Amino acid sequence: MVQDLSDRSQYPARNRDGTLDVDLTSGKYLKLWQGPNHPGITGNMSVELTVCGDEVVEGKTHVGYLHRGFEKLMERRTFIQCFPIVCRICVPEPDFNEYCYAAAVEELAGVEIPEQAKWIRTLILEMGRFNSLMMYLGGQSGSLGLGVIGQWTTYVRDLMLDRFEELTGARIYHMFILPGGVRDTLPEGFDARMEETLREAERTMKDVWNVMFQNAVFRKRTIGVGYINPALFDDYGVTGPTARGGGVAKDVRRDQPYLAYPDLEFEVNVARDSDIYSRADVRRRDALQSIDLIRQILAKMPRTGPVMAKMPNMLHWKIPRGETYIRGECSRGEYGFYVVTDGSGYPRRVNVRGPSYTHAMALLERLIVNCNIADVAALLVSLHTYPPEIER
Amino acid sequence: MPITTVLSPFRAWKFLFQNPVTVRDPLTERPGAPRYRGFHQNDAEKCVGCGTCETICQNGAIDMIDVGLAPKDGDSGLRPRIDYGRCCWCALCVDVCMTGSLSMSNAYTWTDANADAFRFTPGVDKKPWDNDQLGYRRPEGHALHGKDRVEMAELEPEARIGTFDEIVAGYDVARARLEADRCVECGLCVATCPAHMAIPQYIKAVRDGDYERGLALLYETNPFSQVCGRVCTHKCETACAAGHEGDPIAIRWLKRHITDQVPHKDYVRIVGKPKKAAKGEAKTIAVVGAGPAGLTAAYDLARQGHKVVVYEVRKHPGGMPRYGIPEYRLPYDILDADIDVIRAMGVEIKCETRVGSDITMDELKAKNDAVILAIGLHLGRSTRIPGSDHADVRKAVDLLRQVTDEDPVDVPKSLVVIGGGNVAMDIARTMARLQMKAYGEVAVTVTALEDKAHFLADPDEIRECGEEGIDIVDARGPQEVVIDADGRVEGLRTWRVQSIFDAQGRFAPSYDESDERIHPGDMVIEAIGQAAGVDMLGEGLTEALEWNRGRIQVDADGRTSESWLWAIGDCVKGPDVVHAVADGHRAAKSILAAFEGKGDEA
Amino acid sequence: MSKGHDRLKVLTTVGEVFAVAIEFERTARDFYVALAPKVSKSIRYLVEELAEEEQNHFDLFTAMAARADMAGVLAAEIQRPASDRKFSDCVHLPDLGEHPDDQAVLQYALMREHAAMEQYRALADETPAGSLRDLFAYLANEETKHKNELEAVYYDTVHSGGV
Amino acid sequence: MQDLQTRLAQHTDLGEWTQQRADLAFVTVAREHLHGLLRHLRDHEGFTHLVLLTAVDWLEDGQFQLTYLMNNRAAARDIGVRVLIPREGADMDSIHDLWPTAATYQRELREMFGIDFPGSPRVDEEFILEGWRDMPPYRRDFDTLKYAQEEFAERPGRVSKDPETHMKQKLYPDGA
Incomplete structure (x- = not known):
């Protein structure tokens, strides 16, 4: 375990139970709530800050504003009935839930999905990654006052949602990756329209580069800010771009390839400095990589054959007793489903492991100490947090 | 900081001269994608109200409601009502829909101040998108349940x-x-x-x-x-x-x-064991006919602790399932096993006892608290065409009975069957087997009034007949049994039937007399229809009973106009095993009610 | 129509045709009324229905013949149709035995209705367009309907149960 | 992963070993061996990444299963360590000293399953369910449907008919 490196000599002493000895009436300290409604919060979550001047001496993450108890709800639903609700665990990148859930029950039931379905799933996951990263870029720049970037990225995200709509029949919650495969094949003319969208996305990414990453203000506010010591990564379960921004080339797509990833060519994006800028840049390059991967998928994927495995009657589907864990690399890091079955028609237990859970709880609470109030939003966003997956 | 990072952001100014990318709704209509999952559509004619959509809906958004359609065979009359306050547009309901009646339009914009408007019955409550062609349809081949029946092994x-x-x-x-x-x-x-x-x-x-x-x-x-x-x-x-x-x-x-x-x-x-009737409560019931109707009633009554005696004229109990249905479809030991269970409930079956001569209806009436008539349809009908009174023109039911009782049957080298129902198929296949055993080859022709599309026999039976080498000639109207100079049956002369039913589906045969054929055969078997042998009732009872178009008039429970007598099964309802079983239950229930004084005094 | 058919034709009056028709219906009615008590109660409904049907026809013809405006029509001469002989034959009573069954009764009734149907249809064909022709066409239609109903009953009674 | 099983068995009393995939195995150990095993896996077997820690309620058996899932990135494989503890008065030794992030998981397990981890930082602080007074809701005996019915009003006017029952009522109400 890495020791707390910050100099805490000027900050309040700790009580015997580890809590801070803060006397709010002294006038030295102030409690400040950032969120749940705050432009610098990526969703319904709040951070309870104790500040001294404009420096944070302690921060506590509060979640629960949209707790729906998905994991518990699934225990009351048949395996097919869980399918429509899992995507709702994570609004901006719902497809990982669909994939992980489907893959987990398929593995436990011994179902092998058709080849074309694997490619379509991969396509959807990359489209979802791109969209999620667009939201991130808008949020990260917005947290530093650059509102216009969010407008541009929302625009291309919307174009990608159009592609989602024509492929899956829905824009946000796609409900397309069923246990056994996917619902349908690509629609007529999809490739051409996707190419148009990708070109528009590339143009926008150039603008984002020029106006955000090449912006003195943005650089000033992010380079060297929000540093995470890579030695902490394992302590805090840091994965994905957050780890890759600190030089650790963790990527499930490469480390434990799934779906069509073994057939795709890509480099794992890394940056060295482990600050907000590094993480943002890794994500920017991830978005460009998604564009490339989507092109590769459309070029390589088979267009014939079934997209659903032969399945038993979904109304009575029972899965033998067992447990498994399925992970994938989502836009924010390792996303996984731990599923336990007991031979009945219902999951015994489903546990969703989202990267926000580790990033925005223990890690954030640690990083936030010594932070400037003005930097809290940028730091929080740089961990790419989606609160619903924390509380599930 | 390099100077470029100060200048670079100014490139955003170019957007000043660009057109906005937003859609001006509602001035610009933006339809959903062709696969879009919007508001539901339901073809209410095609929907059968099975409620599988409701079963699969994990949101509980679907209610099966009575929309005023009368339930009928295979259609509950209920239709799904969807609560859009709950619907999550997952379309599992569409995927699982058993008839394909349910789909989703690509309509997604609808505003209404009344929240209850968002709960409606698609296809019944008319909506603007009802006839939209676009929207989510279940992709071809996509199904959440197995569509194909699991094959059953059978003898080649x-x-x-x-x-x-x-x-x-x-x-x-x-x-x-x-x-x-x-x-x-x-x-x-x-x-x-x-x-x-x-x-x-x-x-x-x-x-x-x-x-x-x-x-x-x-x-x-x-x-x-x-x-x-x-x-x-x-x-x-x-x-x-x-x-x-x-x-x-x-x-x-x-x-x-x-x-x-x-x-x-x-x-x-x-x-389970039958109930023991309370002392003095046990009644006695006589059942005439040990077929499915009579034995079912006997079973129900015996299980309630009553004493039931079944009178059967033939050697063995079972009725038509034994004497009408050939062994290759229903082995006798299977029937015996069912009857053994009925006997185990205390039912006594007296075989080779002819009611009407060995014991009369009056005697049964006098000795019992109730009598059930379940005599079936054991008299074969004749076409009465010229020559049909020849000794080698036989009735299917009589021959089938002979085979069952192992009475000797003269198997002709070739024969013609008249009839397109299951009995015709049964006798054709039975005789084919006997021919195979006797001569090593099959020469059976089945002629029927109906064309194949209107055959009364099960499609399986017709197919299996064909497989067994039986020649089925449809749409032939029998005109005469041809008898040669030596008085032997030579075959059957028929005319082609042009149409057998009129536009209303009523029987109205018209023949093409120019299309005449003679189907050769040493024997002609009539398998057209059956009648109940009601002579055993005796004249007095026949006169006393109310009749309805040739059949004993009964109420819904099988009770006749004589309060002590119930009549059930094929003789009042027409031939069908499971109908006979149902009849047996109803009669038993009615008799029990009568015993308890709920019905009329028995 | 063959030449031979034409040669058989002789003239008759509408009045004569009507008289034969009334007799045809009357004898049938009487026959069924007399038969009813002889048959088993189980099929008596059949005979009773037939008697009632013939009574209706008898009433119709009688009422028609009695109408004042029919006098001219009845006197009209028309071609005697080829089916006339068969029709007249039906006036004679058949021997169905002591206790005829439903099939025998139905077969007889069908034969009668068929003859009547053919008779009226032939008369309608022979008569020039006008009210008289309409009348015969109407009668032919009536008999056809009746025959159709009987055929359906026959199918239900004799053929059903063969399933 | 046969090699790993063999090596671990040399110094830890391993229970049931389930090879789920080529790169994923689950192993059951007694609670007293857990801490040592996890430390060993982390320090000597390359399983440095604590993927997740969660519980499964085997209500019928009166047991909770705790699953500690660990990942060895270099070897691209995972091991899930299962520990069964009694449901009654459930508690478990904290592993926050091995992975600080474990404190978050343990705090959630405390709240959602009622499993105590004495010594784990802020383990008694409310996490998601601020103001919750009922039993820990992720326990199997907590009935979500019953809770929802008691806490929330159903939308009025909803009624659904079962096709089979409806047809019986309309077509053969007396059952025959």
Whole structure:
């Protein structure tokens, strides 16, 4: 375990139970709530800050504003009935839930999905990654006052949602990756329209580069800010771009390839400095990589054959007793489903492991100490947090 | 900081000169994608109200409501109402829809100040998008349940034609579970089944492998479960929701599977012992005819602790299932096993006792608290065409009886059957087997008034006839049995039937007299229809009873105009095993009610 | 129509045709009324229905013949149709035995209705367009309907149960 | 992963080993071996990444299963360590000293399953369910449907008919 490196000599002493000895009436300290409604919060979550001047001496993450108890709800639903609700665990990148859930029950039931379905799933996951990263870029720049970037990225995200709509029949919650495969094949003319969208996305990414990453203000506010010591990564379960921004080339797509990833060519994006800028840049390059991967998928994927495995009657589907864990690399890091079955028609237990859970709880609470109030939003966003997956 | 990072952001100024990318709604209409999952559409004509959409909806957004449609075979009359306060547009309801009636339009914009407007019954409550062509349709080949029936092993035609061995092998456990798995438990079949058997429940028992529960469920409603598991007319399967977009569930074979899985010795234990009637409460009931109707009534009454004696004119009990249905469809030991269970309930069966001569109806009336008439349809009808009184013109029912009782039958080298029903198929196939045994070849011609599309026989029977080398000539109207100079039957002269039914579907044959054929045969077998032998009632009772178009008039429970007499089964309802079983239950219920003074004094 | 058919034709009056028709219906009615008590109660409904049907026809013809405006029509001469002989034959009573069954009764009734149907249809064909022709066409239609109903009953009674 | 099993078995009393995939195995150990095993896996077997820590309620058996899932990135494989503890008065030794992030998981397990981890930082602080007074809701005996019915009003006017029952009522109400 890495020791707390910050100099805490000027900050309040700790009580015997580890809590801070803060006397709010002294006038030295102030409690400040950032969120749940705050432009610098990526969703319904709040951070309870104790500040001294404009420096944070302690921060506590509060979640629960949209707790729906998905994991518990699934225990009351048949395996097919869980399918429509899992995507709702994570609004901006719902497809990982669909994939992980489907893959987990398929593995436990011994179902092998058709080849074309694997490619379509991969396509959807990359489209979802791109969209999620667009939201991130808008949020990260917005947290530093650059509102216009969010407008541009929302625009291309919307174009990608159009592609989602024509492929899956829905824009946000796609409900397309069923246990056994996917619902349908690509629609007529999809490739051409996707190419148009990708070109528009590339143009926008150039603008984002020029106006955000090449912006003195943005650089000033992010380079060297929000540093995470890579030695902490394992302590805090840091994965994905957050780890890759600190030089650790963790990527499930490469480390434990799934779906069509073994057939795709890509480099794992890394940056060295482990600050907000590094993480943002890794994500920017991830978005460009998604564009490339989507092109590769459309070029390589088979267009014939079934997209659903032969399945038993979904109304009575029972899965033998067992447990498994399925992970994938989502836009924010390792996303996984731990599923336990007991031979009945219902999951015994489903546990969703989202990267926000580790990033925005223990890690954030640690990083936030010594932070400037003005930097809290940028730091929080740089961990790419989606609160619903924390509380599930 | 390099100076470029100060200048670079100014490139955003270029957007000043660009057109906005936003859609000006509602000035610019933006339709949903062709696959978009918008508001539901339902073809209310096609929908059968099976409620499978409701079952799969994890949001509880669907209610099956009464929209004023009368329930009918295979259609509950209910239709799904969707609460859009709950719907999550996952479209599992569309994916699982058994008829394909449910779909989703690509309409997604709709505002209304009244929240209750967002709860409606698609296809019944008219909406602007009802006829939209675009929107989510279940992709071809995508299904959440199995569409194809699990194959049943059966004897190949070459192997079966020389013997009376049972043709159908029955499902093994693995196959039965696969087939049972296809059932969606909608229960539409239950109303159509005359005995209202607990079909979804016993199919579930097959899925669960709980055969004892399955058997108990069967015997609650049908003491001829083994028989019905083989030869039931399975109207339930025509009502099956799975039949709309695939094969109906093999309900009959699953029933048989349950009976096959439980050892016969365990039947009585599972079915349970009859009640003991309270002292002095036990009544005596006479049943005339030991077929399914009479024995079912006897079974029900005996289970309530009453004393039941069944009078049967033939050597063995069983009625038509024994004497009408050939052994290759229903082995005698299966029938005996069902009857053994009935006997185990204390029912006494007196065979070779002819009511009307050995004992009269008046005597039965005097000795018993109630009498049930279940005499079936055992008199074969004749066409009465010229030559039909020849000794080698036989009636199918008589010949089938002879075969069953192992009375000697003169097997002709070739023969012609008149009739297109199951009895015609039964006698044709029976005689074919006898011919095979005697001469090593089959020469049977079946002629029927109906064309093949309107045959009364089961399609399976017709197919199997063909497989067994029987020649079926449809749409032939018999005109004369041709007799040669030596007085021997030579064949059957027929005219082609141009049409047999008029536009209203009523019988109105018209012949093409120019298309005349003679079907050669040493014997002609008439298998056109049957009648009940009601002479045994005696003149007095015949006069006393009310009649309805040639049949004894009965109320819904089978009670005749004589308060002590019930008449049930084929003789009042027409031929069908499971209808007879249902009749037996109704009569028993009615008699029990009468005993308790709920009905009229018996 | 063949030449031979034409040669058989002789003239008759509408009045004569009507007289034969009334007799045809009357004898049939009497026959069924007399038969009813002889048959088993189980099929008596059949005979009673037939008697009632013939009574209706008898009433219709009688009422028609009695109408004042029919006098001219009845006197009109028309071609005697070829089916006339068969029709007249039906006036004679058949022997159905002591206790005929439903099939025998139905077969007889069908034969009668068929003859009547053919008779009126032939008369309608022979008569020039006008009210008289309409009348015969109407009668032919009536008999056809009746025959159709009987055929359906026959199918239900004799053929059903063969399933 | 046979090699790993063999090596671990040399110094830890391993229970049931389940090879789920080529790169994923689950192993059951007694609670007293857990801490040592996890430390060993982390320090000597390369399983440095604590993927998740969660519980499964085996209500019928009166046990909770705790699953500690660990990942060895270099070897691209995972091991899930299962520990069964009694449901009654459930508690478990904290592993926050091995992975600080474990404190978050343990705090959630405390709240959602009622499993105590004495010594784990802020383990008694409310996490998601601020103001919750009922039993820990992720326990199997907590009935979500019953809770929802008691806490929330159903939308009025909703009624649904079962096709089979409806047809019986309309077509053969007396059952025959």
